[in-house]
Amino acid sequence: MTLSVDEVTSRAGTAAELRAAELVVYPARSGDRGPALLRGVSMTARPAGVTGLIGPNGAGKTTLLRSLAGLQPISSGEVLLGARPLHRVPRRQRARLLALLQQQAETELPLAVLDVVLLGRIPHRGRWQPVGDRDTTVAAQALRAVGMESFAERRWASLSGGERQRVQLARALAQQPEVLLLDEPTNHLDLRAQWEILALARDSGRTVIAALHDLNLAAAFCDHLVVLEHGTVAAAGPPAEILSAGLVEQVYGVRPEVLHTAAGRPVFAPPAP
Numbered sequence: 001m002t003l004s005v006d007e008v009t010s011r012a013g014t015a016a017e018l019r020a021a022e023l024v025v026y027p028a029r030s031g032d033r034g035p036a037l038l039r040g041v042s043m044t045a046r047p048a049g050v051t052g053l054i055g056p057n058g059a060g061k062t063t064l065l066r067s068l069a070g071l072q073p074i075s076s077g078e079v080l081l082g083a084r085p086l087h088r089v090p091r092r093q094r095a096r097l098l099a100l101l102q103q104q105a106e107t108e109l110p111l112a113v114l115d116v117v118l119l120g121r122i123p124h125r126g127r128w129q130p131v132g133d134r135d136t137t138v139a140a141q142a143l144r145a146v147g148m149e150s151f152a153e154r155r156w157a158s159l160s161g162g163e164r165q166r167v168q169l170a171r172a173l174a175q176q177p178e179v180l181l182l183d184e185p186t187n188h189l190d191l192r193a194q195w196e197i198l199a200l201a202r203d204s205g206r207t208v209i210a211a212l213h214d215l216n217l218a219a220a221f222c223d224h225l226v227v228l229e230h231g232t233v234a235a236a237g238p239p240a241e242i243l244s245a246g247l248v249e250q251v252y253g254v255r256p257e258v259l260h261t262a263a264g265r266p267v268f269a270p271p272a273p
């Protein structure tokens with residue numbers, strides 16, 4: 001994978017702060033409304049920074065990302081991008097501001113890789129406007145940024161899990177959003193690709209919010225963490241300040257051994273047997 005600083009990966013200065021205030025979200029199509037999936041979640045993602053969302057399975061990370069992207073109806077609270085309340089921004093315009101890399105990519109798209117990345121250009125074109133040179137250029141840049149340029153003509157369905165993950169990131173980059181919402185972006189990726197994808201996100205100049213399960217990656221690449229537990233914020237702050245054996249035990253129910261890198265970054269290991 002090559003890190004590139006062309007226009008899909010660098011829009012320094014244009015990123016805005018994304019803020020969620022007191023979000024309450026209930027399950028879609030739940031007859032009796034059931035328990036809320038998010039119960040008053042507030043968080044702030046700094047412009048051009050990486051905010052990590054961590055927390056156990058079912059804590060509400062995907063629900064929060066979908067709410068921030070405007071894909072999940074919210075019962076109360078609001079999402080602000082800079083000073084703009086996002087629920088008042090029309091859908092198409094919103095898709096130019098925020099891109100979401102979903103946790104599970106579709107498997108059966110009958111498309112070539114370049115066409116999948118070009119889906120990210122839809123919000124930038126008029127309704128019946130065909131794909132233009134600029135769309136193709138941006139899509140090719142996005143594929144190059146994730147190291148997948150040689151796969152442009154391949155069938156999507158023939159890709160490995162990690163290759164699909166990279167192409168989906170390219171699709172999000174091709175959208176040229178101010179905010180990148182990444183739901184487990186390192187899923188299926190080998191070690192080098194995990195580090196490179198997160199470095200690419202960090203250096204993209206965009207406001208990045210990434211749900212991550214790997215606390216070591218979260219500590220290494222995020223400048224701010226939001227810890228979710230049962231639909232509420234259990235803790236938030238810089239990784240080195242909030243990540244502790246005690247917090248991990250409280251939230252995950254297991255107590256890790258915490259080591260530290262030479263730079264003082266915490267590294268979590270399972271306890272010795």
Ligand SMILES: Nc1ncnc2c1ncn2[C@@H]1O[C@H](COP(=O)(O)OP(=O)(O)OP(=O)(O)O)[C@@H](O)[C@H]1O
Nearest residue numbers: 027028030037055056057058059060061062063064
């Ligand atoms: N339509 C629904 N009806 C009932 N419960 C739902 C519905 N949609 C989601 N949930 C529940 O909401 C909770 C939060 O789900 P969410 O996908 O946001 O968790 P997550 O933190 O992303 O978990 P993971 O780490 O496994 O991806 C889960 O317990 C899930 O089962």
Ligand SMILES: [Mg+2]
Nearest residue numbers: 061062103183
């Ligand atoms: Mg999830």
